[in-house]
Each structure stands twice: as structure tokens, then as C-alpha cells.
Amino acid sequence: MKFLFASDSFKGTLSSPKTAELLTCAAREIFPDCICDSIEVADGGEGTTDAVLSAVNGKSNSLKVHGPLWEELTCSYGMLDAKRAVMEMAAASGLPLVPDEKRDPRYTTSYGTGEMILDALNKGFRDISIAIGGSATNDGGIGCIRALGVRFLDENGEELKGCGEDLIKIRKIDVSDMNPLVKECNFTVMCDVTNPLCGKDGATYTFGKQKGATPEIQDELEKGMQNYRDILKAQFGVDMDQIEGAGAAGGLGAALMVFLKGTLKSGIETVLDLVDFDKRLEGVDIVVTGEGATDWQSVFGKVMQGVGMHCKAHNIPAVAIVGSMGKGAEDIFDYGIESMITTINGVMTLPEALENAEELYLCAARRMFRMLRAGSRLA
Structure with missing residues (x-):
């Protein structure tokens, strides 16, 4: 037996x-x-990286990144072989990293997640799986993508920092300096939610409260997310309100699909494939x-x-x-x-x-x- x-x-x-x-x-x-x-095994949530590393005898890579409140912190991602890496956005931009009294998604950023991705690209990984559950952010993923060279500009042409309150200020997105290694990489996004970017079932109104947003803050962030949605549609021809999973991780799902051409896939299915x-x-x-x-x-x-x-x-x-x-x-x-x-x-x-x-x-x-x-x- x-x-x-x-x-x-x-x-x-x-x-x-x-x-x-x-x-x-x-x-x-x-x-x-x-x-x-x-x-x-894990389903793409907390513990996914450790589970996959254990199953395939992979190694962990530690690095310093900017946390959700721009603080310096040490996090890690998994190296499965010479080309494959697996990471959790929560390791760099997760809600548990923000003290209860400081939770306000207007000010949190996914920049550290972008720094993790950049580190993996620079180390030669070209197949990257990212679990995006447990975020502290509602920045539409602009912090993450900014770390990879994309510039989000305001009405004066000044570059925005990359947090939730910046969404309403975006007037143009400049992708000319995006890291060229992105085009060499295949990105799999582990996501089991189907929320669109905006609306009553979108990123802000579904997940904003648990990240510290009051109803008034949610209304403010939703206006910013709508502005971001409209600019994505105008510049890239995609309507993120029509794509399931775009609202995952405070809109990071949308950013990974638009800028990195990431493919959304069930967390457990991704893990079972990786192991x-x-x-x-x-x-x-x-x-x-x-x-x-x-x-x-x-x-x-x-x-x-x-x-x-x-x-x-x-x-x-x-x-x-x-x-x-x-x-x-x-x-x-x-x-x-x-x-x-x-x-x-x-x-x-x-x-x-x-x-x-x-x-x-x-x-x-x-x-x-x-x-x-x-x-x-x-x-």
C-alpha cells in the first residue's frame, strides 16, 4: 500500500x-x-512559497525592499531552479506588515513587490509565479510597476510616487523606460478572486475596509481607481472593469496583466504544477x-x-x-x-x-x- x-x-x-x-x-x-x-501544498495564499520550496528542494533568496509604508524591510522569494522563481506579494506589501493604527490604503504602496520582481529578473529568472493574496495596498499596482521603470505622471509631467492617493492624479503613463527584461519573462499570477477593478465589487469597495479605509476614504480611492481605469483604457485599449481578477490585491492584478502580460491562474493549480x-x-x-x-x-x-x-x-x-x-x-x-x-x-x-x-x-x-x-x- x-x-x-x-x-x-x-x-x-x-x-x-x-x-x-x-x-x-x-x-x-x-x-x-x-x-x-x-x-x-498551499492554495496560493500565505505559505505558498515555503510549500513549493519544500516540495522541490528549492532555495530562498533574501533581499531588502521598501515595505507598504516605504520602510526598509527584508523579505524573500523562492528559487526553484535556474529559471523559475515563486514569490508572495504579501512578503513585501502585505497587510500584516502595517500596524493597525497605521492602516490607510491611501498611503500604502506595492513598490516592494516590484523590487522583488526586479531582483528576480536581474538574477536571470524568466518564469516567475506571484501569489497576490493578503495585500495592504489599493494603489492599482502602480507602485510595483514603477519599480520596474514605468513612470506615472501628473498634470505637470511630474512622476508620482506610487501609492493609493496618487491614482486620482495620473494623467499619463510612460512605459518607455520599463525594464527590457520584462519582455523576456513569463509571469503567472496566482489569484482566486474574480473582482473587477472598479465598482461595488471592485478592489476598493470589496477589500478597502479590511485595509483600513473608512467609507469616505473608499469613495476617495474609488474615484482614483476610476481615473486609473480610464487611462489604462485610453492608452492600452483594455477595460479592466471587464476582466475578472483585475481588482485583486488592490488592483495589482490589473497592473500585472497590462504591463507584464501576466496570466491569472488558480493558486492551487499553479502550486500543483510547480510541485x-x-x-x-x-x-x-x-x-x-x-x-x-x-x-x-x-x-x-x-x-x-x-x-x-x-x-x-x-x-x-x-x-x-x-x-x-x-x-x-x-x-x-x-x-x-x-x-x-x-x-x-x-x-x-x-x-x-x-x-x-x-x-x-x-x-x-x-x-x-x-x-x-x-x-x-x-x-
Whole structure:
């Protein structure tokens, strides 16, 4: 019997490697002669770079960039081989980098993300995957693109700095000095939201509040984003209100598509491609996956859905261990997951469940492998 373990982390309690360690322990108790393989996975959100690096034995590259408030900080991105790199914009421009009392997307910038991209280009990487979740910004990505040589000019022809409050001031975009290495590179943008750039479902009104924008600030930023949209349409012939994902990461999605010709792709699908997941399925009898909380959202670009669909395509059964099941959790059965059990084994409070997460997970794994043993005997 050969198992492959590919679980998402249980946020705040169990890492993906820890779930694999516990599954291996339980599997060998029930199937002493089994072969256990594991792979770290993520859905394009926090932890994506680390998961991919672990799976392919890649290396991390550290550098100094400007953070969301223009402060100097050290961040890193992943080097998979001589040509491929993977990075998270949140490492340079993420919301957790901004203290609560300083959160105001009028003043935050994605410039540091552009500095990460520039560093990768200068080091010879020509296939760059960028996860854009968790941003602190609502600058339309102009900070990021400015770091790559594009100039955003005001009515006096002066170059703007590249933050949210600058969007309303843009009158012309000068791409003549954009770094020429950009044209040599293929960019994949990991994004699972479909928001347009502007409007009630756009970048500002959907995500602005969580970044510190009051309703008044949102109205101000929306006017700026509309101005930016109109200039993009006039100069480049694209209407970012008609393109899904343009509003991701405060409009960074739009900038990466327009200026870098980036291709938006599901986060989990990108990760599974980067870690060569389908090849890892060769010779596997059963895959075990899971996540902390499963509900209706789990079938929209999350780890279990991606793993389940790939297993289904290869006719390999997949089962899951999850922390909890919410409304719509059983929708996952339509996406290649054959069965699912929870770690909770009795009446308990959430703090109790979190405190005992490791023990509860191990017990659930033992129950699951016993059931699989019973099934194998029936077969």
C-alpha cells in the first residue's frame, strides 16, 4: 500500500509537514508495510512559497525592499531552479506588515513587490509565479510597476510616487523606460478572486475596509481607481472593469496583466504544477488531504478541491481529515474527495480543540486508516 499525504496547514495549529508526520505514524501502525510519501501544498495564499520550496528542494533568496509604508524591510522569494522563481506579494506589501493604527490604503504602496520582481529578473529568472493574496495596498499596482521603470505622471509631467492617493492624479503613463527584461519573462499570477477593478465589487469597495479605509476614504480611492481605469483604457485599449481578477490585491492584478502580460491562474493549480503533483501520483494507492475548516468555500480554488480533482483525473481515491465541517462541506465530494472525517471526537470548546489539535488529528488518522483497512479487506 502506497500513500501520498498532501494536506493544507491547519491555520494556527498544524503545519502541512506536521500533518504528514502524524499521518505517517498512524499509517504504519495500521499498515506496517506501507510506503508513505508526502508533499507540502498551499492554495496560493500565505505559505505558498515555503510549500513549493519544500516540495522541490528549492532555495530562498533574501533581499531588502521598501515595505507598504516605504520602510526598509527584508523579505524573500523562492528559487526553484535556474529559471523559475515563486514569490508572495504579501512578503513585501502585505497587510500584516502595517500596524493597525497605521492602516490607510491611501498611503500604502506595492513598490516592494516590484523590487522583488526586479531582483528576480536581474538574477536571470524568466518564469516567475506571484501569489497576490493578503495585500495592504489599493494603489492599482502602480507602485510595483514603477519599480520596474514605468513612470506615472501628473498634470505637470511630474512622476508620482506610487501609492493609493496618487491614482486620482495620473494623467499619463510612460512605459518607455520599463525594464527590457520584462519582455523576456513569463509571469503567472496566482489569484482566486474574480473582482473587477472598479465598482461595488471592485478592489476598493470589496477589500478597502479590511485595509483600513473608512467609507469616505473608499469613495476617495474609488474615484482614483476610476481615473486609473480610464487611462489604462485610453492608452492600452483594455477595460479592466471587464476582466475578472483585475481588482485583486488592490488592483495589482490589473497592473500585472497590462504591463507584464501576466496570466491569472488558480493558486492551487499553479502550486500543483510547480510541485509536479501529477508525477508524484504515480504508483499511489490512496491520497490523504485535508484542511482546518471545510465548508462551501472549499470548492472554490482551495487545496482539497485541487488535490481531489487531480486524483479523480488519475482514478486514484482521495480522502480527507479536516478540523471541522460547516455548511456546504459535503460539496467537496463532487471534486474527487471520496470521504471525510473530522478531528473533533466529542463535545468541546474551540480553545480545547485548538489546544489539543495534534492529539485529535492523530486519533482521527488512526480511525481513518482502520476504516481503509476494513475497506481493503472487503475488496
